[in-house]
Amino acid sequence: MKAEPVHQVRLLDLQEIDAELDRLKHRARTLPEISEIRRLDARLVELNDQMAAAETALGDLDREQRKAESDVEQVRVRADRDTRRLEAGQVSSPRDLESLQSEIASLARRQSELEEIVLDVMERREAAEGRRAELAKAVDAAAAEREAAENRRSEAVLEIKDEVDSATQRRTRVAGEIPDDLAALYVKLREQNAGVAAAALRYGRCEGCKLALSTVELREMRSAPADEVMRCENCRRVLVRVDDSGL
Ligand SMILES: [Zn+2]
Structure with missing residues (x-):
């Protein structure tokens, strides 16, 4: 030739x-921001899964707490009724009286046991709330990090595009001479x-x-x-x- x-x-x-x-x-395809965004997307999926699990746990604890409180209430109502009967002097037989007093004592023990359960549930609920708040903070941080990486990527892409445009113009001129x-x-x-x-x-x-x-x-x-x-x-x-x- x-x-x-x-x-x-x-x-x-x-x-x-x-x-x-x-x-x-090649630079456009391998910008470090691309893998960073991918990593943050995976992190956000993981955090959102954990958040959903934390919400479920919190809902379960809410139900557990309501149940425990209603158990306490039932025992308290019964103990109040027994106490009123005792104070009203309606029970005269010594045997019934003894039985009533024994029931009141037993209900008091039961109530304090159930109140322990309520406290325990409340403590666990507080911990679960703390966990949810921590996760919310982590989600916000990852989302902000992703946005910053996305901005950096857009900037780099624009910069590369300018360089590609200018090189393409030069290429057209040179190719025309060959x-x-x-x-x-x-x-x-x-x-x-x-x-x-x-x-x-x-x-x-x-x-x-x-x-x-x-x-x-x-x-x-x-x-x-x-x-x-x-x-x-x-x-x-x-x-x-x-x-x-x-x-
Ligand atoms: Zn050669």
Whole structure:
């Protein structure tokens, strides 16, 4: 293939711009904020699950507390009734009197046992409320952290977009100067060679694969017509002769 030396050098410019565009796309895909947001999303799901469990536990404790309080109330009402009967002097038989007094004493013991249960439930409820408040704080913190990461990501994406726009404009200008057949070869080689289709020969070395050319290869490069499109024997990329090729 033939191409004016100036067009071959332009191909190196195009290659440089494409490498820059590749770097920018890679940067956009691998922004640290992306994995940070993913991590925070997972954390928020986990926290919300824990929050739901804490709400359920609190609801259960509410019911347990109401039940315990109503148990206390029942015993208290019965003890009050017995006490009123005793004070009214309605019970005259010594045996009934003894039985009533024994029941009142037993109800008092039962009431204090049940009051212990109420206190215990209230303590557990307080702990559960504390846990819920802690979780709410953690959810707020994670959400704020996520928002900050999201803002940083948007900023970085905008910055990258500006750079992509400017590189794309430069690319259009440069690509317009390159003959079609050379451009087509470039596109094909770029696909085959991890994005690098053209390289400069610099100080006797191919900048694509970094290998030094042999004496024979260097002689060929030197003797080939300037408009001959040369290829690296090793990596098959377009090898462009430049001022400091060392020929
Ligand atoms: Zn090479």
